[in-house]
Amino acid sequence: MGSFVNSCVRIIKADSIVLLAVAATAFGLSAVARSQGQKPAVFFAGQLSDAVELRDLALSSADAFRHVASLTMEVGPRLAGTPGDKAAVAWALSTMRELGLQNVRAEDVTVPHWERGDIEVRITMPYPQTLAATALGGSIGTPAGGIEAPVIRVADLDELSSIPAAEVAGKIVFFDRRMQASKDGADYTLTVKARREGPAKAAAKGAIAVIVRSVGTSSARLPHTGKTTYDDAIRRIPAAAISNADADMLAMQLARGEAVTVRITMDARYLEDERSANVIGEIRGASRPDEIVLLAAHLDSWDLGTGAIDNAAGVGIVLETAVQIIRSGKKPARTIRVLLAANEEFGVSGGKAYAEKYMADLHNHVVGMEADFGDGKVWRFSTLFPDDRLEVARALHAPLEPLGIEMGDNKTGNGADLSEFKKLGMPVISLGQDGADYFDYHHAASDTLDKVDPDNLRQVVAAFVTTTWLAASGDTDFGFRDPEEETKP
């Protein structure tokens, strides 16, 4: 691949109409103008050659890893509301300034402050065993002496809904669905439902606590946390995750057919709300500064690991994307805005606050991208564009092909921190990363720097910088979606 990329770069640098046509053919581009001066269908040829140049420089020299190392080592865990979260905001401000971003600022965000506390989950009958467990984010604690009750196992919410409340009342509900690993992490969406909604749904049937098999794909004996959401109308009950190995243990004891009881003791609790911040830095646009290409990554992390893959990697990717453009000396027409968002994990506070603050600017947001899927290489380019702008999507994808990136669909659901503006019609690009091992570490203590591959990140930054440059360097019209139209049956 390397030599193919290089030969393309050389061809494009020659800047002749004939050679550019060859390059355009090599990229499969019908939408690229045949010379610099001509009005392009999507991009000026100069935009494309600059993007390819930036791409290949990034491939050989981008160093997102240093940002990941710095954030995980110097700050470490940074759950919303904790001192680590405040340290992360300070880190982001000074790092952005050091890297040469403009208009660097912290914008206040109020965040919840939940404390995990200690936990003990123990099978007390028939075969006593201590289980590796952790509180689900937002869970209440138990009384000091803990609670002990028989366990009822269900695979998922569907199975729970099929069981009469009388069989659930007074019990601990054990959600036992094992997540399957895959490149796109598709099974997460299915498996995480029980973690998110299970405690509320189980409480509605009279359960007194919930245990979920960790939404994770590792055999390491470490539980994976993540937010659960109670229903205000229903009594809150304690909720914990246990590791896959411990879920096996519990399931095996249950499979014997005897009554299995578990004791849960945990002191998770909410404290007062705290102040945090979205940290923003920009490369101001030279000719269209009010038009914004938004690169988002959340700055916060869960508290169990150091938040390396989730999401120091994403922070490193968007910061290094900006660095690559700044270093090149090239000036984008539009403003490239890097948003390091507060508290994604525990309620997307930063994403919501950003949307509120910049609502008047909504339609100036040309397109949004987010990095929040670890360190895997980008393998698929997807979009959420107006249907009449698919030509733009194809033109954006073409120079990514030499990076091994395939063309996805126009239905991406990615981008938690973009979700408010996305709902209102902002076009979104998703550079889908390979997440085959992402859920081995996601939301668990194992989410540490050693899981991050510097070489992978170079490819990811190469993809981000290519796409960012094409979006920001010209006047390409990405359109604006009509969400009402999209949701019509």
Added chain:
Amino acid sequence: MGSFVNSCVRIIKADSIVLLAVAATAFGLSAVARSQGQKPAVFFAGQLSDAVELRDLALSSADAFRHVASLTMEVGPRLAGTPGDKAAVAWALSTMRELGLQNVRAEDVTVPHWERGDIEVRITMPYPQTLAATALGGSIGTPAGGIEAPVIRVADLDELSSIPAAEVAGKIVFFDRRMQASKDGADYTLTVKARREGPAKAAAKGAIAVIVRSVGTSSARLPHTGKTTYDDAIRRIPAAAISNADADMLAMQLARGEAVTVRITMDARYLEDERSANVIGEIRGASRPDEIVLLAAHLDSWDLGTGAIDNAAGVGIVLETAVQIIRSGKKPARTIRVLLAANEEFGVSGGKAYAEKYMADLHNHVVGMEADFGDGKVWRFSTLFPDDRLEVARALHAPLEPLGIEMGDNKTGNGADLSEFKKLGMPVISLGQDGADYFDYHHAASDTLDKVDPDNLRQVVAAFVTTTWLAASGDTDFGFRDPEEETKP
């Protein structure tokens, strides 16, 4: 392989001189007699055909996994001196009786009782971070308030020995050698030296505590414990292991060149000695009952996991080997003795007690084998035989070849629970298992049932039953080694 094995079995069952010669050739056996009646060089042909029959039955039907599941689920962690250890002895007695072993008995062993307690290891400067840590087995605790000191990093004992005591005094020594995974686990022997001897050696230079990078090959953020041994002449200092990811963190902070301080708070301690037991069961020999083929596996485990690979797997292997022979209805000439030894992990108490009790019988121990390397398939057959008995080794190996087992050397060092008699000259056979992932879980919380592959265990039992039958069913002379001769330069 399956069909080759089956065809050999069929040929041998035909029991004709000509066909047996074909089978013997297929096995590459020069040492096998050409008919049942003839005096063999090593084994009677009937021994070989029975061994092959047992081997192939085991390959298709041995179920060592059920013993592993039962011990890990019904007993779980069983560190010497704990209630789990006593429960394991009771489990072993009832399981052996249920499986039809003879002369089932528990033989008293006094064991130390050490308690891990809680631990907190935290970098306090320059970048505060909490490290995933656990006490090394046998470590003393710290004062209640913990101890805090600068850290000095060394790769290993050699590097420590090269540093003046003045540079070590008052510091916490960090042994930072990363173990490399391999099939034979050879790097364990090199890496474990710092865990075993490091605290004593560091204390001799005035260190106040020791941290070792876990002797383990996983990236899971879980520390691996294991015994450390103090020097009675030198002050004892607290010693802990941290996970690989945390060792990376500590090393990275140290690499910045600034002073790094760590606070260790741990309350590990010794309690009163406790009673435990070696559990023994036999298949009594029909014609040479006083001659013993010894199959050993330690019954105890560390406390962090449920001791599945270390060593419920070994327990399952030797128990199922006995089961396969009992079920076949075949009667061995010699006694097959299964020894489930007490407290291997924390001082080989059971192995030593066995040797003491049976010292008068030393020379009746024809040969010893041990299972203590997890669930990997057997890939190498090694021995520690008198040099004039290598023909026996080759003859034992021949029927293992179809299992994919290669011939190793005559210098095996395996067999902790056999080590007392081995030192005195007892011949030893090692069925070397594939340990490429063994040290991902060894002595860590991840040592749980999900790491054990039932299919692998079938192959291991097939190898054990083949070798055990050949050793126990005839009168083959394994000789007895002369340890003094062996240690001459």
